[in-house]
Amino acid sequence: MAQRINFSALVGAENQFFTLFQFFAPVAGIFLGPFLGITAVLLAEVSNHLLQGSQWTLLNMLRLIPVLFATFYFGSRNKKRLGIFIPAMAIVMFLLHPVGRTVWFFTLYWTIPMLPYILPKKYGDMLMLKSLGATFTQHAVGGALWIWTVPMTASQWIGLIPVIAYERGLFALGMAFTYILFNTILAKLDEKWTSGAVEVDKKYAFA
Template sequence: MDAKMKLGIFLVLFSLVSLVLFNVKLFYIVGSESKYFTMFQFIGPIGGGLFSPLIGVLSVLLVELLANINSGIPLDALKLVQMFLPMVFAAYYFGAIKNNQKLTFVLPVLGMLLFWLNPIGREAWGYPLLWLIPIVAGYFSKNLFARSLATTFQAHIIGSVAWLYATGMAAPLWWGLIPVVLFERTIFACGISATYIAFNTLLEAVSALTKTDFSFMNIEKKYALIKL
C-alpha cells in the first residue's frame, strides 16, 4: 500500500471520528437557543497538525458539509461564515503557525478593526482586546498549550465578528461574555492539547507495534505518552 492510499484511509478515518464528535454537545453558545459548541472544537483543528494545513482544512470542510447535510438546514452566506470559516481557519492555523509566525497577528488585528467599526462593537470596545491573547500565545507556539490557545482564539475571532454583524447583540452582553470566553477558550485549548497528545500517542504505538510507516503524517513523537 503506497503512502497516498494510507493517507487517504487515515484522512477518512479521522474525518469519521470528527463527524461523531461533531454531534457530541458541550454547551450552548451564549445568545443562542439553538447553536452550541461540540467536541468537534477539540479535534477539528488538529488535522492541520497531523496531516498538513491544507489537508486539515479539507477534513474540516468535509465534516462540516456532511454535518450540514445531515441537519437539513439550508446554507446562506452568513451561515457559511459562522459554521465553516472558524474551524477551517483553526485547522490551517494549527498546522501552519510553527512555520509562519505572521499568522499570529493578522487575524486578531483584522478582527479588532472589524469589531470596532461596528457601533455596538465600539460600545463593547474591551471585548476584542481578548484577541491580544492569541498574538502573545502564537509566539510561544512550540508549547502545545500555547499553540492550542492561539488556535481556538483564531476561531473565536471569526465567530465573534460574524455574530456581531449578524445579531447586533447588545454591548452589555459582550462585556459580560469576557469571563465566559476566557473560561471556554481555556477549556477548548486543553481539549485540543489532550486530543493531539492522544492521537500522537495512538499513532506512535500503532507504528511501533505493527511496524507501519507513518512518515506520510506529521507525528510529533515528543507528545506521544507511550514510546515503544
C-alpha cells in the same frame, strides 16, 4: 458524531451551539498539514450539514468558517505574519462596528494568538499556548463575523467575558489532550503506516 454533541449555546441566536467537534477539529491541521487539514474539516462539516438536513442559512454557512482558521493556525508553525494578521484583522472588524467600539476591551482576548509569534521560541512552541492560540483565533474570526450578523447589546458582550475564559480554556485543553492522544496512537503504529502520511511529534507521545 462529535458535531452532534452540544457543548454550549451561542448567545444571540436560537439553536446555535458550540459542539464537541470544536475540541479536536483544529488538531487535523498539524497532522495533515494546514491546507489538507482545512479540507478534511470542511468536508466533515459540510457532510454533517447534509446528513442532518440543516438549512443553508447565511448564519450556518458563516459558522463553518472560524474552525477552518483555527485548523490553519494549529497546523502552521512558520506562518508568523498570518498568525498575527488574522486576529488583528478580526479586531479591526469588531471595532468598526458601533457596538464593538463600546466594548473594545473584549478584543484583548484576540491578542492571545499573537503571543506564540512574539514570545521566544521555547515559549511559543508550548502546546498549551499553541492550543490557546488556535481556539482564540477561532473565537476572533467568529466574533468578528457574529457582531455584524447577530444583533447583540454591549451588556451581552460584556457578560460573555468570564464565560469565554472558561469556555476557551476547556477548548484549549481539549485540543492539547487530543493532540497528545493522537500522537501517542500514531507513534505506536508501524512506521509504514505513519511515515510521510502524517506528522508525529514523539515529544508529545506517551511511551
